[in-house]
């Protein structure tokens with residue numbers, strides 16, 4: 059028997075697939091289209107088995123859909139711009155491009171060894187000129203339509219990476235990449251106006267029925283829609299009014315102070331001369347505090363009394379105005395009305411500064427005594443001490459008070475979103491240059507489309523200065539104004555890499571098109587993506603940005619769809635020794651090593667078999683060993699059977715006995731189950747169990763039936779269907795089997811195995827039941843029922859119970875398929 063040498067057969071079949079271009083996708087076909095997409099990797103080094111899981115899941119989907127008769131687009135590429143390349147340049151003196159290309163080559167080699175069915179002719183890297191030219195084009199479309207703008211902004215600054223970070227890249231006040239505490243800087247920055255799309259990005263989540271609920275929830279929370287009112291509070295002794303945003307206008311009668319964000323321009327305006335110095339000290343201190351943490355309920359509240367008062371517009375009461383660290387300038391109006399009795403943060407603040415607490419919402423079950431309250435009462439109740447609204451349930455009060463305020467002209471209905479505009483400027487080299495020119499005469503001038511790309515120069519110096527290295531490159535920086543021809547300067551910031559990845563799924567459709575980013579007819583044919591697969595870590599940013607850019611291009615008439623991904627699957631992570639794999643922990647499982655040891659088919663099968671793919675799972679060396687043993691057993695079984703079936707076909711298959719019938723029934727029911735496991739939601743682990751079960755039944759048959767009696771046609775049917783069903787999971791092995799079965803064709807180009815519903819029927823027999831020598835009853839049971847199972851059924855029957863009549867059973871004899879004899 060030939061020996062299983064995975065490294066040999068895998069290489070062989072990979073070459074055949076490549077040579078015959080079997081995975082090259084025609085742009086159009088008679089077949090229905092299916093776009094299976096995996097999140098492209100950031101080429102920062104080598105792949106670990108977590109990436110492999112992503113690509114293997116994608117490959118199963120792609121291969122399965124091809125066998126199901128679809129024209130499948132399954133592309134691959136690299137999210138190749140970004141900070142680590144530049145940091146490597148600073149640390150190791152390698153040019154970011156060189157570093158990136160080297161990593162891309164490594165990754166491509168790794169992926170090819172896995173036998174993933176990508177159409178390599180569509181490979182893209184976002185750092186390619188032919189790609190970033192179109193990223194710049196997208197910037198220009200946004201700019202021309204008022205969706206890209208520049209403003210001075212307080213930005214998150216990572217002192218270690220020396221770069222601006224988007225809010226999304228700050229985790230708990232720390233830089234997502236290096237963990238350094240983030241500080242604030244004021245810089246001129248480019249933004250995309252994603253807030254214009256907040257409502258649609260929120261509402262259209264309801265359309266995405268093929269997305270996991272938890273991802274949609276994360277997006278909803280990120281967009282963070284709040285409805286309420288904006289209310290104006292006049293300042294005593296001034297014409298100024300402080301406008302606040304509140305979601306609880308029903309608590310307006312309980313306001314006992316006001317608070318401004320430290321960054322609010324009103325602070326400077328209102329502070330009396332004699333308090334200026336003291337204020338400055340306070341501001342300097344709190345502005346350093348982490349903007350995300352300082353607003354949390356737990357954070358220590360700090361305030362500064364401005365010495366000024368506002369007037370509550372509904373009660374006429376005089377209320378002190380503070381600056382407080384827990385008020386954000388970026389949300390609502392940057393000012394609040396403080397209601398200590400009903401807001402926990404206001405409560406802590408009031409306690410600390412001795413501000414009165416005034417109850418205006420009374421819970422149904424008790425009275426609140428402001429003197430004794432230990433925390434705010436934030437729930438619903440009845441409005442009290444609230445003038446005309448006394449007795450109104452707070453739930454209705456919110457609406458009623460808003461209407462009343464609008465009538466009186468004191469306030470108005472308002473909707474706020476947590477979502478901020480997307481800050482896309484990066485003071486870095488390794489990204490797509492922002493295609494903008496500054497001219498003294500003409501101002502901000504977009505680079506004309508025909509002048510794209512704005513090329514990244516190669517010869518730059520990498521110094522950790524905090525400014526874009528491009529700003530020191532005179533040749534890049536100095537240019538001519540496209541309008542007046544005068545001396546002008548280029549923008550030296552590059553774009554956030556999330557811009558690159560916000561449209562790559564469109565580029566795969568026409569990856570090398572020279573005069574357009576894509577052909578609208580082609581993208582409208584291929585998109586939306588039918589199945590997108592990736593990590594849940596991209597649940598907010600990447601997916602939200604991609605949805606946004608898709609909607610913009612839709613509105614500009616380029617796309618006839620406005621959601622890019624119909625179905626989304628988020629795979630679980632692979633842990634090792636109870637921890638996330640990372641180089642620093644030294645617990646990375648390298649796919650190369652596993653492939654060398656066991657072959658790619660074993661690695662693929664093990665990754666899918668270890669757990670349901672959406673679940674996190676723990677890598678186990680014993681686990682992969684086990685799967686490898688199964689594959690070897692499968693191999694041996696296959697080649698034991700092969701000589702008997704090689705010349706056979708399955709025409710006129712006759713089943714001689716119940717053993718054969720039962721074996722065929724199992725074959726068909728397992729094929730059915732595997733099909734349903736794949737269709738019904740990525741249950742690849744149980745699909746693989748099905749394959750294992752089938753191999754067990756087959757070897758049982760081979761071991762228990764003498765060789766001369768083997769039903770060759772049946773065996774042919776089994777190994778054929780087994781090979782076909784195996785092929786998405788272990789494609790090289792399946793190709794080898796298929797070839798050795800005498801086929802000239804490739805298994806990857808075959809149809810998915812069907813099952814015969816008739817074969818699923820369990821054969822049944824009627825059994826006579828004799829009690830003390832007389833036939834008293836009859837029962838219909840499956841032919842192969844065990845004696846034990848039969849006994850249970852028989853003794854439960856009413857007629858049998860009647861005759862046995864509680865007496866002990868002396869004898870129970872089963873003549874298989876015919877009769878039961880009971881003696882009592």
Ligand code: ANZ
Pocket residue numbers: 283284303304305306309319353384385386387388389390391392393394395396397399400401436474
């Ligand atoms: C008075 C009030 C009384 C409030 C009450 C709440 C409870 P969400 O749901 O997150 O939108 N707020 C408004 N702007 C703020 C800012 N820039 N920084 C910090 N806090 C701000 O929260 C809205 C509530 O958060 C608003 O409603 C306001 O406090 C506060 F019993 O106004 B509320």
Ligand code: ZN
Pocket residue numbers: 497498499500501539540541542543544546
């Ligand atoms: Zn000019």
